[in-house]
Amino acid sequence: MHFNAYNRQLTAKEIESNAHRQFVGGLWQEIGLLQYDFLLSKGLEPGNSLLDLGCGALRGGIHLVRYLDAGNYRGVDSNASLLKAGQIELKKARLEKKQPILIQEDQFRQESLGKGYDFAISISLFTHLPQYLIKQCLNGVSSALSPKGVYFASFFEVPEDNRESWVIHSPGNITTHSAKDPFHQSKGELRKLAEEAGLDMVYIGDWKHPRAQRIASFKRRSRS
DSSP states (O other), X not given: OOXXXXXXXXXXXXXXTXXXXXXXXXXXXXXXXXXXXXXXXXXXXXXXXXXXXXXXXXXXXXXXXXXXOXXXXXEEESOHHHHHHHHHHHHHTTOGGGOOEEEEOSSOOHHHHOSOEEEEEESSSGGGOOHHHHXXXXXXXXHHEEEEEEEEEEEOBOOTTOOOSEEEETTTTEEEESSSSSBOBOHHHHHHHHHHTTEEEEEEEOOOOTXXXXXXXXXXXXXX
16 A cells, blocks of 8 residues: 655645545544544543644544543644644534644644643554654653653554564555655564653554554653
């Protein structure tokens, strides 16, 4: 399956025709609801604050904004055109009253991420990031989470001893790479980056993603 260059800006005409739904990988309802159901299974409640890193056009964000209390959702993405599409999706769903905050940011800076989140999530973000940006992301998350907050991130997994530059994942038939988009990582690589950011990683693994992405959780390391 072909992946789009994620930094390409969609035109207004493309957004009007809902091209953004395919641009972010399609399966708009399926993966959107998968994110929502997963977070509810992990204890998300309407009063919790949520940071959605790599929120795109709000494939999952629409469901989360609807569920959360007003002002409790912040979405961050590097692609300005997808955030515009997300605003249109919010308007279609009549969710403006929920006062979600959408921010364009590509370096995971603290002033853009905010602080004190109960939950954070990234679906199909690490799949587009080289390791140095994953490290920046985890550093940003480490500062953004509340002391008991938890961050969930999906990724394409390869074995620790993988020496191949590319791997095909099934189901989904996605070809990932060690040095170009879409990227893959091993559990060990992510755990090392997490430790450097002051986070503890717990591998969750299969969460029924239709293209075989795995998922892990990250929490701020206990100082006791």
